[in-house]
Amino acid sequence: MLEFLQASWGVLLASVFSVVDKNRPVTDIWRQLNTTIGGRLATSNPWPQPCFSSINGRPTHNDSSQCGTVCQNYFNQHIARSDVFAGYSATNFDMCMSNGDQCHLDFMNPSNPLAFSPPADCRQGSIPSYYIDVQGKDDVIAAFDFARKSGVPLVIKNTGHDFKGRSSGPGSLALWMHSMKYIHHAPEFVADGCPTSDAHNAVTFGAGQQFEEIFQHLDKLGLQMVGGSDQSVGAAGGWAQGGGHSSLTPTYGLGADRTLQYKVVTPDGVARIANACQNEDLFWALRGGGGGTFGVVLEATMMVSEVESYRVANINWPPTTPNLKQVLEIFLDNATNFALQGWGGYVTITTGNIILMTPRLNLKEAEEAMHALIELTTQLGGVSTVTEVPTFLSWFDNYVRGMAGAQALVGLPIAMASRLVPQKNHATSEGRAELLEALSSAFGLSVFSQIHFTSPYGFTGSDGSDTSVNPVWRTSLYQVIVVNSWLFDSTLEQRKEAYAQTTKSINYLRDITPDSGAYHNEADIHEPNYGHSFYNTNYVRLLEIKNKYDPDHILDCWQCVGWQGPSRPRYSCYI
Structure with a gap:
């Protein structure tokens, strides 16, 4: 070999x-x-x-x-x-x-x-x-x-x-797909072949359209859309097809929950429209089953809503190990309430920052919800506030510029793993103590780590059965990502060590969440039992749909539905 x-x-x-x-x-x-x-x-x-x-x-x-x-x-x-x-x-x-x-x-x-x-x-x-x-x-x-x-x-x-x-x-x-850029707003969009009574305020965009462009366009119309936190990501691709988590997810659901229609070319060479009224099986698969698997999406249509103001908690502390444990202890004690209150956002361990936002609470209620975290982090020497922003775009622009939180870096090697952490692990003081130790150990073995507080646990608009998103997303409060890297002049052994360290790191969470899984877009390339971890009970049906539209497996990708294994030459560069 x-x-x-x-x-x-x-x-x-x-x-x-x-x-x-x-x-x-x-x-x-x-x-x-x-x-x-x-x-x-x-x-x-x-x-x-x-x-x-x-x-x-x-x-x-x-x-x-x-x-x-x-x-x-x-x-x-x-x-x-x-x-x-x-x-x-x-x-x-x-x-x-x-x-x-x-x-x-x-x-x-x-x-x-x-x-x-x-x-x-x-x-x-x-x-x-x-x-x-x-x-x-x-x-x-x-x-x-x-x-x-x-x-x-x-x-x-x-x-x-x-x-x-x-x-x-x-x-x-x-x-x-990068040149497929266009955006059309339809206040009363009806998916092709569906009854006219089933109309939604929606936006249709090409496969190459990126979040920053969409958010800016919609904001001018007084609208907002559930979307990711990186300005460069394409909204119709792996993000949406993998589920589509967002800081707005606790209130509005996943991107997959809000997708109304896809235009897609399947590997049999047929251009299709997939929605709730035609090619329903393909539509279900594309809403969570993963990109690069079932076809090439040319266009997507998603629900939008009117802009609204948000209360934003920007919590900061000097990022030392003792400080982190104190912050995490309060965070874990309140995580379930945060989800139910509509808070969504990111905890960046490496920089000592929590950025959460909610449209559900007024400013006084938001300050009360964050009181314990603000009091602690202020005592530790951080500057922490709860403020109000008029639109989602105003928060997003600040996040992209590093004025409210910090994005993950691009342009470097990233050996990543992730784990979805269920709410039940927070239900008792013993469970939270176990989780605190596991998180602390995991973060100690990674050069960059985050908690993505972006699950639909607090979302009541759908139970997710009409999507193929891993059901574990619905019972989890957040996902954890851990990252290791290497330098430009690395050796093979150093690259192997980076992945091994990442796997060792995430194992602390795998051990205490045996029935959970991982987000397949941000997962360990060596994820054990990946079919169950990424797709859970949906895998069997997803594989049937895969074989229906791509019987020759022309679209084959690493640990995707129907993956034929690492022996093909196209995978020879994986470690």
Whole structure:
């Protein structure tokens, strides 16, 4: 196995690009695909390539001007990175982790010449060899036909905000959905084929539309939508199809709960409309069963509501281990009430911050709910407040700018794991004490960690049975994520150690929540019993739907529904 993983890149590509008709040159099938889609097939190169003077072992001239631009936007620039096809938020999935092939800068100092000066070599890594800048359904249909005939693996990519590596793969063809950008508001939207009495205030948007663009557009109309906390994430892709958790979820439910319709091309090459009145099984699967699995979504329609004001708790403390234990103890004692009061947001352990928001309480009630946390953190030397903001967008803008909480970083390798923590673990003082110790131990083994207080535990609008979201989300108060990383000049052993440390960290929570699971978009790539952990009782039905619409398993991705295992060449770069 080791010899296979360390094989030359040319040999690997040759094996991936094998075709049904072995007498036909590979170049011919690519040329035919290019003609079919109007000459828009593009080769992809690593984003930092202009900084290097050697590319895939061949000498070349670097471009200092372009290199400077890449360096300025390389680390933690969410939009800039998402606008580049070869840009991935977690850079371990554009490299080949198993053999070290990569084209990376030093994220600690992108201008550091040690990363790109000779003898450094820019390697393709796991970045797809070709991509189609998708303009409509015909591009997707052509790609499915090509993948079926050639055997070339097909991946779906939008913004690259994927922590499982599903949007990359060595020797693959990618469908880049990023250009599918449009937004239409329909005050009385009726899903195709549904009764006119079933109308909703909704917004329809293309697959490439990102949260920041949608939030800004809706705010001008006096509207808001349940959405994520990263401005660069595409709203119709893995976020929504994986469930769609948000700081608004405790009040309004998950993104999947509020999705009314999808336009999708399934792997059999058919463009379909999926909603509650047609292709209902596919609609159910797309609402929680995971992206990159059942088809290529071109468009989504989701419910919106009128803007409203929010009470925002911004709690801060000096991030030491003793301080954290005191803060967590109060947080755990109040977590169930917080969920029922509509509080949603993020606890960032690494920076010593809690940012929670609710539309349900008035300012006085919100101050009373947060009194114990504010009193403690003030005594510890932090500055903590409860304020009011007029709209969701006003909170979101402050969060993105780091004025109220802190986003997770992009542009570095991220070995991540997650765990959904049920409410029942908080029901007794003994349970909370056990949880406090497990969380403290987990956080002590990670370089970055957060509690996402974004579950629908306090949401009463749906029991979730009309979605395929893991039912554990409905009985959990929050999810925990833990992250470890490595530097640009890492060894294989250091990369293995980062993942091992992450797995060890999350095991503290797995041990005390044996019946729970994990959020598959932000989970350990080595998640044990992933079918149950990610999908629970829904897995059997999801697999049936997968086999119905994709009997040839053209869409196959790591630990997705119907995954055929790690032995395929496209997975050779995973550790």
